[in-house]
Amino acid sequence: MNQTSLHKLFSQKKSKNNKELFDLRLATNITLIQKQFFSLYPEQQHQKHFQKLLDLLPKLFTLRPEELKQQDFDRLKSGNWYQSEKIVGMQLYVEHFNKDLKGLHKRIPYFKKLGVNFLHLMPITTRPKGESDGGYAVNNYLQVDKKYGSKEDLLSLTSAFRKNGIYLMLDFVVNHTSNEFSWAKKAMKGDKKYQNYYYTFEDSTIPAEFEKTLPEVFPETSPGNFTYVPEMKRWVMTVFNNYQWDLNYSNPEVFLEMLTNLVKLTDMGVDVVRFDALAFLWKKIGTASQNLPEAHNLISLFRMCLQVVAPGTILLAEAIVAPTDIIKYFGEEEKRGNECEVAYNASLMALLWNSIATKKTELFYKSLMHVPAKPKDCTWTNYIRCHDDIGLGYENHLIEEMGWNPEMHRKFLLDYYCQRLDWSPATGMLFMYNPKTGDGRITGSAASLLGLEKAIATKNEGLMEQAVAKIIMMHGIILAFGGIPMIYAGDEIGTLNDYSFKKDVSKKEDNRWVNRPMQNWDVISKLNNEISPESKIFQTLQKLIKTRKEQPVFADTNNLELYHTGNNHILSFERTQENKGLLVICNFDENPQVIDSSWIKKLGYFSKGEPLDLVSGEKIGLSSGLLELIPYQIIWLKKA
Numbered sequence: 001m002n003q004t005s006l007h008k009l010f011s012q013k014k015s016k017n018n019k020e021l022f023d024l025r026l027a028t029n030i031t032l033i034q035k036q037f038f039s040l041y042p043e044q045q046h047q048k049h050f051q052k053l054l055d056l057l058p059k060l061f062t063l064r065p066e067e068l069k070q071q072d073f074d075r076l077k078s079g080n081w082y083q084s085e086k087i088v089g090m091q092l093y094v095e096h097f098n099k100d101l102k103g104l105h106k107r108i109p110y111f112k113k114l115g116v117n118f119l120h121l122m123p124i125t126t127r128p129k130g131e132s133d134g135g136y137a138v139n140n141y142l143q144v145d146k147k148y149g150s151k152e153d154l155l156s157l158t159s160a161f162r163k164n165g166i167y168l169m170l171d172f173v174v175n176h177t178s179n180e181f182s183w184a185k186k187a188m189k190g191d192k193k194y195q196n197y198y199y200t201f202e203d204s205t206i207p208a209e210f211e212k213t214l215p216e217v218f219p220e221t222s223p224g225n226f227t228y229v230p231e232m233k234r235w236v237m238t239v240f241n242n243y244q245w246d247l248n249y250s251n252p253e254v255f256l257e258m259l260t261n262l263v264k265l266t267d268m269g270v271d272v273v274r275f276d277a278l279a280f281l282w283k284k285i286g287t288a289s290q291n292l293p294e295a296h297n298l299i300s301l302f303r304m305c306l307q308v309v310a311p312g313t314i315l316l317a318e319a320i321v322a323p324t325d326i327i328k329y330f331g332e333e334e335k336r337g338n339e340c341e342v343a344y345n346a347s348l349m350a351l352l353w354n355s356i357a358t359k360k361t362e363l364f365y366k367s368l369m370h371v372p373a374k375p376k377d378c379t380w381t382n383y384i385r386c387h388d389d390i391g392l393g394y395e396n397h398l399i400e401e402m403g404w405n406p407e408m409h410r411k412f413l414l415d416y417y418c419q420r421l422d423w424s425p426a427t428g429m430l431f432m433y434n435p436k437t438g439d440g441r442i443t444g445s446a447a448s449l450l451g452l453e454k455a456i457a458t459k460n461e462g463l464m465e466q467a468v469a470k471i472i473m474m475h476g477i478i479l480a481f482g483g484i485p486m487i488y489a490g491d492e493i494g495t496l497n498d499y500s501f502k503k504d505v506s507k508k509e510d511n512r513w514v515n516r517p518m519q520n521w522d523v524i525s526k527l528n529n530e531i532s533p534e535s536k537i538f539q540t541l542q543k544l545i546k547t548r549k550e551q552p553v554f555a556d557t558n559n560l561e562l563y564h565t566g567n568n569h570i571l572s573f574e575r576t577q578e579n580k581g582l583l584v585i586c587n588f589d590e591n592p593q594v595i596d597s598s599w600i601k602k603l604g605y606f607s608k609g610e611p612l613d614l615v616s617g618e619k620i621g622l623s624s625g626l627l628e629l630i631p632y633q634i635i636w637l638k639k640a
């Protein structure tokens, strides 16, 4: 049952007798839970496991802290907080931000100053020493790694967040554990039960069958999808790095244990669970083992169970796949609205970078205009950068429709961003480049990719101005696009690439670390007193965030429409709410661009005189019938 239906049911309830509400939620969801469970684990063999699940749910509910049960109740009554215009997010590495959890606690005033009230903390649980994929190789799902502090520090932080109205998102690395996880250690010692928690094989016959159709995630550093483990004399599936073992969800015991871990994670005060790499959850020979229908059933099963036990918690899908595949993680047909409430808008992100490099918006329109509408209780996380690389996941047939060759186009983008074109302002790095296929991805901080690093190095004032304008425009888009805008820590002050990873043996093979910088508190301490690119970016974002929070039209009620302007350098979309409207127009070109303004008039933006641009604070006059935008300008036009 989706959030709205539950909300209606709960608003009718006077009592908040916890157990009664739990029973009600179980009764409403049980049919779908049972159906999904038996679709994955056939009824004939797995009645016993289903009974185990039925016994587990009330146990998990009993363990949930009272304060959070109350919060669940309040959230169900008050509707979907994650679609509100009041929410603005930031993603950060605790150790790079301010040392540890206690240090982060002290920075709550900084978030308030900027207007951020939703935080995604990168993994903080125990992980192997040395390489650990930034903590995405998990030794334990619940134990805080000493370098971040203790479980008490986390609890005190989440409690402070609640008091300060800050929502918390943590990862649930649901697809794999590290090779040091207790199950993996037991498997290595020969324990058959735990060998069956992973995909392990005595010889390479089945792995070879899988390999025929499995793509590679890290072809440069971790080629192949299986690793031979001499300790157990078996092969194990390792789709990501060789120290990340894929969990075998065809074993219902794995699902039950992982559900327990998931609920206990939320019991620490996590509001949003980031379901990491969820597209990979189900494997099948003869397929790419991504986005399989069983993966969707499994996610929905997790979701329904969470809905019963901890209904105030929501799920975010980290599915960096094609636009039409991403949308499926909101759930389709009977699962519609019953998978993840939020998903990364990876399509928007990748298309923005395409538009920056090409200075054109045609692919943006083509790609986003045919994506089906999302369910109304679901929303996006809109972002321009995160800790990962930028993948060029555009649809080939759309590139071809524009008369471009997809391979050559991708090559151009890699050349543009990864310092293979003299004239390009971008300073990015090639990630996982495969010379055989020419495939590759891009790393680098937003500011460096948008030209600030080169502008500073060459002391080029014009380039500097453009880079700052681009950084602001890109953020202006994600702040207005509907859903949760997620700023990547450091981008609010235009932080450049950090090359220190090259000196660290555990990081040097993975250049995603170039865009995982230390938060620069020295720069931040001077923001108010200096006229610098950093203060311009910070102050503008601060203002845009404040403006967003004041205008309910920014809330996501599926109220977004893209508009063609007839000018291929311009992107325009409108957000509407009853008779209110906000028209966003931006120029991706390095030259001024002009558009005909009659359609803006038709939309009613001039019915009460000249409309206000909320970005510049100035009124926009259209007496000439034309609207001109300077390079990389973004306008938020408000319908009076």
Ligand code: GLC
Pocket: 133, 134, 136, 137, 173, 240, 276, 277, 318, 387, 388
């Ligand atoms: C996700 C994370 C990425 C990690 C991968 C494997 O894609 O964002 O950083 O490498 O999962 O866990």
